[in-house]
Amino acid sequence: MSYLKPYVEGALKTYRAPEEKSGFALEIDGRLKTEFSTKEGAEHGATELKRRFPMLQIRIYDAASQSRHDLPALG
Numbered sequence: 568m569s570y571l572k573p574y575v576e577g578a579l580k581t582y583r584a585p586e587e588k589s590g591f592a593l594e595i596d597g598r599l600k601t602e603f604s605t606k607e608g609a610e611h612g613a614t615e616l617k618r619r620f621p622m623l624q625i626r627i628y629d630a631a632s633q634s635r636h637d638l639p640a641l642g
Contacts, residue, residue, distance in 0.1 A: 588630055588631055589604075589630055589631050590602055590603060590604050590630045590631075591603045591604075591605070591606050591608070591609035591627055591628060591629055591630065592609070592627075592628040592630070593609060593612060593613055593616070593625060593626075593627065593628070594625070594626040594627070594628050594635055595616070595623055595624070595625055596623060596624050597624070599628060606627070606629070609627045610627065610638075613625045613627055613638050614638070617638055625638050626638065
């Protein structure tokens with residue numbers, strides 16, 4: 568697991584999308600936070616976070632298709 572490196576643009580601190588065209592990242596409350604090499608790893612990480620912090624809005628970012636997917640329903 569690796570973390571995305573922040574950069575400063577003006578006075579706002581933001582995060583860049585993964586520069587590689589493969590892999591997955593967690594989008595937490597609209598900001599990309601953690602990068603995973605597999606979709607299963609990203610889903611597992613997202614599920615654990617959602618269980619611990621149910622108030623967070625968590626989505627999975629797919630770098631290959633440059634799309635975001637909602638977290639699978641917790642069961």
